[in-house]
Amino acid sequence: MKRLNYLDNLRWMTVILVMIYHVFYIFNCSGVPTGIPVNGIALFDIPCMFVYPWFMVLMYVISGMSARYALQKRTDKEFIHDRAVRILIPSLLGMLTYTLPTGWVGLQFAEGLEDVPQFVNVIIMILSGSGPLWFCHLLFVICLILKLVRKIDKNEKLLTLGEKANLPILLALAVPVWLSSMTLIMPMITLYRLGIYGFSFLLGYYVISHENVQKILEKHAYPVGGAGLVLGIIICIFWRGQNYTADEFLQHPFINLYLWVMVLGIIGLGRKFLNFRNKFTEFMGSRSQCYYLLHYTFLSLSTYFCITQLTAVPVGVYYIINAIVLAICTPLVTEIMIRIPVLNRLLLGYIPKQKQSA
DSSP: OOOOHHHHHHHHHHHHHHHHHHHHHTTOSSOOOOSOOOOOOGGGHHHHHHHHHHHHHHHHHHHHHHHHHHHTSSOHHHHHHHHIIIIIHHHHHHHTTTTHHHHHHHHHHOSSOTTSOHHHHHHHHHHHTTGGGHHHHHHHHHHHHHHHHHHHOTTOHHHHHHTTOOHHHHHHTHHHHHHHTTSSBOSSOTTOBHHHHHHHHHHIIIIITSHHHHHHHHHTHHHHHHHHHHHHHHHHHHSTTSOTTSHHHHTOHHHHHHHHHHHHHHHHHHHHHOOOOOHHHHHHHHHHHHHHHHHHHHHHHHHHHHHHHOTTSOHHHHHHHHHHHHHHHHHHHHHHHTTSTTHHHHHHOOOOGGGOOO
């Protein structure tokens, strides 16, 4: 099957968006937990609220689409092995290596841990420092679920059903997306929202991956994308200042309508305008996972330096420093790590181009 360049471009662009989001999020004033005891500029919470409901759902939809294309040239066993090598192992080893500084920073500002045994603090540091790695953990679990669904649906009736989706049906999927937002949420660690992320992945696999469905989204990209923009503006006006990661926000039907319309609009616009390939997009596509895995460590250390060493400067300077640190350290360290044999695969899931399978 011909490679869909726009999916690659959407993937790395979303990773960059995640990095920018984290620069703003780390000092949010909306009550979103960060482990950092400093409030920043409230105005910067608005773009966070605008993107947070949908950007990870988009990542899972794209992952679901990519899974279908991968399984057209791999067996289920080969697919799971590939995801384990590229996603699971790096995310687990990452918790024991490059994310430890993030956990350490969190411990410096944690309260009530003075009398906790040291080994417990180490466990807390490892778990709390995992940061964006949750996406990889959950994605691998969802890939296992997909394998089970495919085993049950041997005749691929779900794929046949998904191919029949028209625009009204695609928009109506906002209802089951909303219902899924209220299911299978891990207690305490609410980032692991298996319900909505798993369902989004399966929608990507069984529905959005079809050529005719993508053509429909491309044809209606302007009105659907425009509707998503309008809904996002409404949300930022009426929900401004609220915790945009709280259950009551993420499980609201209007928020789920917004996120799903936005995902459909972005996929349609992506197919219309981003279906190209050049040296820059190839480079960014090959580095996007590395950037995703590594960036939060540099953000955490930069933030710790700012609030402990630069107490006299305006908080707005912190945003600038963090953005500069991310822009320099993330690609620089990535280029170093991907050139170290074995470690590049174990820690980043990076496979040199000459070794990648077709």
